[in-house]
Amino acid sequence: MDAVPDGNVLEVGNMGTGNTKDEGTEVDRFRHQVDEMTCKVDELEQRVNEVAHFYSSSSKKQLNNSKGSSVMKDRDREKHFASSKKQLDATRREAASTKRMQELMRQFSTILRQITQHKWAWPFMQPVDVEGLGLHDYYEVIDKPMDFSTIRNQMEAKDGTGYKNVREICSDVRLVFKNAMTYNDDRSDVYVMAKTLLVKFEEKWLQLLPKVIEEETRRKEEEAEANADMQVAQEVATEKLARDISNELCELDLHLEELRETVVQKCRKMTTEEKRKLGSGLSRLSPEDLNAALDIIAKKNPSFQATAEQVDLDIDAQSESILWKLKFFVNGALEVQAKNSARKGQDNSKRKREICNALAKTAKKRSKKLSS
Missing domain, CATH: 1.20.920.10 (Bromodomain-like)
Incomplete structure (x- = not known):
């Protein structure tokens, strides 16, 4: 789930309504909605971790079971759970x-x-x-x-x-x-x-x-049976929790997409200079990111076909909605690329220092041998 970068959301403030107070209020409303979705994502992440922890623990228990035992299939598990209900609690x-x-x-x-x-x-x-x-x-x-x-x-x-x-x-x-x-x-x-x-x-x-x-x-035997019943009940509850989380994530995705679309529609018309910078930014994207950017255009324009190897894009022919979506995406992708490049540069510098230090030590040893 991709969120709109905070720096780009500020563009909504330039909607061209002529009323700065109204524009500021609307921006605050959008930010409030984004904050609410962020809190919801954090909550869902915690619940996902709970589900993952349960299945991780279950896997370890299954590995410790006696030889010849197998994990019950869904149908067998449902039958077992139904029969256990008939027994004494x-x-x-x-x-x-x-x-x-x-x-x-x-x-x-x-x-x-x-x-x-x-x-x-x-x-x-x-x-x-x-x-x-x-x-x-x-x-x-x-x-x-x-x-x-x-x-x-x-x-x-x-x-x-x-x-x-x-x-x-x-x-x-x-x-x-x-x-x-x-x-x-x-x-x-x-x-x-x-x-x-x-x-x-x-x-x-x-x-x-x-x-x-x-x-x-x-x-x-009764204790083992009770533990099995409890495990099945926990699995059923966890499966339901996983389904609920999946449904909530889908709803959140739809809400986020609706909000993103609303924000884009509210944005002012992009200037010629901004279009030029957008084109320049697209040319600096990695092949993977460029394909993702082209997918943004294809979703709104099914007849558009292009790949990272061959691109024929008329920026002026694109709608304002697509242009702003592209800008949000390009800015985020280039920011990630810059961070990765900086990290790679640091790693290369460190490696060079290590090689230089190793060569210096070797030279020092050779000079000692020659002097002796």
């Missing part, structure tokens, strides 16, 4: 999963009750009385103390700080016995009691483990 699915986990915790509580009711469980029911027993090095040996009353309290916690799954409880139960076995001598009663209860606990845990694994597998 995320909230109900999570509620069902939580209920199943609570049942596993209830079964684990049965195991825990059997262990804690054993005649040898009493040393592990409460936190170790470190001060009362004079165990001054206890916290140096044991990093994380644990006991069954602490486990029970955390299992019954309602403030969200409790255990999330049975594996967390299992880990703490093991920690109770392993702490006792770590701190006490392997010939002591506490060590033997802890080791015995740990063996009994592991036997009972193995009976519950298949159900735990089944639930964990099911959770992973």
Whole structure:
């Protein structure tokens, strides 16, 4: 989308109406419209970047997928999205999963009750009385103390700080016995009691483990399914956003073209000197820019045919509208050419300096060798 250069818009001020105040007001109105379109372009650019970022992220995720997986085609994706609507929504699915986990915790509580009711469980029911027993090095040996009353309290916690799954409880139960076995001598009663209860606990845990694994597998599958549904929903929303952006860009192009045409029609008649400068400017254009300039004429005059290699253009025969459009275009193209030439000149100068410096160093080395 090409905007009219600010320097050229000022030409609208010379409309020849004879009323300077009215001309200034109209110029301000045109500038206001251009500012509004510029803000709209910036907004659309940001939204385009959002779309590009989404598809870039999606591509990276697809590359990380397992071998043999493929991107769903539009039809397959629509079917998948339609079928996912029939399934439980995320909230109900999570509620069902939580209920199943609570049942596993209830079964684990049965195991825990059997262990804690054993005649040898009493040393592990409460936190170790470190001060009362004079165990001054206890916290140096044991990093994380644990006991069954602490486990029970955390299992019954309602403030969200409790255990999330049975594996967390299992880990703490093991920690109770392993702490006792770590701190006490392997010939002591506490060590033997802890080791015995740990063996009994592991036997009972193995009976519950298949159900735990089944639930964990099911959770992973449901999570993957939920992520797939979310990805599809995001793709659908992003595709709609892309279509909306495309439509808005088309509307903006039409609006810009209408504004450009209005501005050109309001411009004063071009002078003979300005026509001469325009012809000179056209002759200095690159072949690509000259073809683009000729296209401007061809759009308004379908019978006009010319190429950058062979041009037969009668400037005086062109309408004022075409002449001003050409001037706007030529000025912008020549400005870009000048910037590119300046940059190229700087690069060439830098290269020449580098070559000269290299030759000077080489000459210096040779003179040293000759002198030696």
